[in-house]
Amino acid sequence: MDDFGVYAVFGVNGPPQRLLGADGSCRVCVAIPPTVQQVVLFSSGPWGKRLCVNAELNDADRVPITIGKLTPYNRCLSWEQWEEETWTDSVTLNVILEGGNLVKEDLSEPELILAVKEYTPKDTVAPLTARELNGKRKREQMAEEVTKRGEEENVCPNGTTEKTTPVRKARGQSKGGQKLFTSGGDATRMKGTAHGAGEAHGIVGRTPPQSAVRAKSRQAKSPTQTTRLVTPSGRWGQTLCPIDAQTAILIGGQGARMQFCKDPMWKLCTEDMSWMPAETLAEGPTPEARIGHTAVYDPDSKRIFVFGGSKNKKWFNDVHILDTQSWKWTMVEAQGKVPPLAYHSCSMFRGELFVLGGVFPRPNPEPDGCSDSLYIFDPHLSIWYEPIVTGDKPSPRSGHSACVMQERKIYVFGGWDTPVCYNDMYMLDLGLMEFCVVKTTGKVPSPRSWHGSAVLSDTKFLIHGGYNGNNALSDTFVFDTDTNSWTEVALPQLSVPRAGHSIITMEISGLRHFSREDEDMDMDTGSVSKTLLVFGGGDNEGNFYSDLMTVAVEKLLGAI
Numbered sequence: 001m002d003d004f005g006v007y008a009v010f011g012v013n014g015p016p017q018r019l020l021g022a023d024g025s026c027r028v029c030v031a032i033p034p035t036v037q038q039v040v041l042f043s044s045g046p047w048g049k050r051l052c053v054n055a056e057l058n059d060a061d062r063v064p065i066t067i068g069k070l071t072p073y074n075r076c077l078s079w080e081q082w083e084e085e086t087w088t089d090s091v092t093l094n095v096i097l098e099g100g101n102l103v104k105e106d107l108s109e110p111e112l113i114l115a116v117k118e119y120t121p122k123d124t125v126a127p128l129t130a131r132e133l134n135g136k137r138k139r140e141q142m143a144e145e146v147t148k149r150g151e152e153e154n155v156c157p158n159g160t161t162e163k164t165t166p167v168r169k170a171r172g173q174s175k176g177g178q179k180l181f182t183s184g185g186d187a188t189r190m191k192g193t194a195h196g197a198g199e200a201h202g203i204v205g206r207t208p209p210q211s212a213v214r215a216k217s218r219q220a221k222s223p224t225q226t227t228r229l230v231t232p233s234g235r236w237g238q239t240l241c242p243i244d245a246q247t248a249i250l251i252g253g254q255g256a257r258m259q260f261c262k263d264p265m266w267k268l269c270t271e272d273m274s275w276m277p278a279e280t281l282a283e284g285p286t287p288e289a290r291i292g293h294t295a296v297y298d299p300d301s302k303r304i305f306v307f308g309g310s311k312n313k314k315w316f317n318d319v320h321i322l323d324t325q326s327w328k329w330t331m332v333e334a335q336g337k338v339p340p341l342a343y344h345s346c347s348m349f350r351g352e353l354f355v356l357g358g359v360f361p362r363p364n365p366e367p368d369g370c371s372d373s374l375y376i377f378d379p380h381l382s383i384w385y386e387p388i389v390t391g392d393k394p395s396p397r398s399g400h401s402a403c404v405m406q407e408r409k410i411y412v413f414g415g416w417d418t419p420v421c422y423n424d425m426y427m428l429d430l431g432l433m434e435f436c437v438v439k440t441t442g443k444v445p446s447p448r449s450w451h452g453s454a455v456l457s458d459t460k461f462l463i464h465g466g467y468n469g470n471n472a473l474s475d476t477f478v479f480d481t482d483t484n485s486w487t488e489v490a491l492p493q494l495s496v497p498r499a500g501h502s503i504i505t506m507e508i509s510g511l512r513h514f515s516r517e518d519e520d521m522d523m524d525t526g527s528v529s530k531t532l533l534v535f536g537g538g539d540n541e542g543n544f545y546s547d548l549m550t551v552a553v554e555k556l557l558g559a560i
Contacts, residue, residue: 005044235253241295287318291342398416
């Protein structure tokens with residue numbers, strides 16, 4: 001007997017209501033009553049061959065407020081009104097069951113419309129009425145509590161709240177705009193700006209800012225269609241990991257109003273620079289939303305390794321593996337000890353992960369501190385260990401960068417450990433397991449953390465942007481490992497200050513390289529060129545970006 005079902009609880013006093021079952025529709029739309037401020041969606045019973053349940057909360061114009069999914073590994077979702085400023089009295093819940101032996105598999109059929117009010121217990125009317133009478137006061141009190149909690153969450157453990165940078169209002173920024181970082185070391189604090197429903201992020205670079213009306217108009221579809229975002233929401237602290245010449249995977253991040261992205265995973269196709277939501281593509285236990293994690297691709301095993309990161313007051317030391325052949329997530333039960341870390345660096349060398357530095361969680365293993373330790377994860381044995389290293393190793397830090405050069409050296413640059421921001425360079429010889437200080441020449445980048453870095457060639461890597469303790473940066477530098485020299489490079493495409501962004505290089509064919517002006521572009525039809533891709537980040541003025549910029553590496557190196 002198959003008693004599988006998908007249920008929902010509307011409000012704190014509402015009973016569970018069955019929305020989908022094995023013998024009914026595979027699609028349902030529920031209008032949320034205005035008095036309901038919480039929704040819990042969960043499954044019960046054996047999943048069988050069913051793949052997932054896609055769930056969306058939509059506003060009156062069918063634009064998604066939040067997106068999530070139930071799987072055999074993640075069987076519960078919850079939403080609360082005060083977490084979403086765009087939640088209005090016209091919210092609908094859309095639920096679609098995918099996979100398995102469904103009675104109705106044609107999603108073009110009219111969806112089943114359910115009402116919720118008739119299921120609301122009568123004894124809850126009085127409390128709700130009292131809540132409505134004092135709704136404004138309670139909402140204001142709750143907003144203050146959430147703000148206070150938000151200011152305490154996602155704070156860099158090595159930070160302090162004594163020193164702060166005055167908030168400067170950015171052009172077009174609403175009055176409630178808040179800073180992405182503060183100078184007192186709370187550098188992981190993300191405070192967003194609400195730009196109106198349908199547009200919770202600013203878009204810079206080639207893509208111009210869009211109004212809420214245009215965004216909703218573009219995304220609105222007929223009632224029988226499921227609304228989907230066409231590009232990732234603006235964010236910082238994410239990872240962008242290339243897996244082949246045509247594909248890169250975006251994981252995690254945090255955006256406006258300190259909200260973790262409800263669209264945490266995307267697939268980028270470089271053939272036409274298009275995005276595809278990818279959270280529902282892979283089976284298995286998806287990593288919990290987070291920022292400050294790392295994602296590294298192993299070309300030999302064709303797997304992505306995701307490690308660490310943080311979410312509010314929760315810190316991670318878990319290892320999640322995405323097999324890009326079978327598109328299945330697995331969580332590793334590793335032996336050995338590694339502390340929960342965020343804003344560390346992770347490099348792949350001979351099939352092993354080299355994790356350096358990062359921020360410790362509060363209050364353990366030690367308060368207000370960054371790590372200076374090196375941990376190695378062996379995927380074959382599923383074990384963590386600390387290698388014996390010699391030489392002058394880097395001081396404790398987080399938000400630094402690490403580039404593997406010539407498959408035998410890791411160059412570590414910059415980082416942060418309150419109240420100091422670094423611009424020093426260290427090199428780890430992977431053959432000797434020995435650290436040394438690199439004495440550099442040329443124009444050295446100013447101290448920074450949360451910058452982007454990418455390998456350009458066998459002997460050169462790039463540093464761009466970052467945060468210096470007060471402001472986000474927009475400058476770009478190239479380091480030559482043969483001469484140990486820095487060279488500053490002017491890139492019009494990357495003139496917008498940003499920190500916490502992602503930079504990768506990929507071999508791409510026939511790609512248009514865009515500058516900030518739409519009409520200024522080059523087209524290399526049929527050719528294959530190494531290309532620098534820059535995505536996301538924030539400007540410390542409340543703006544979070546979702547633009548994707550490209551720069552031809554050949555032209556970049558030619559400008560040095």
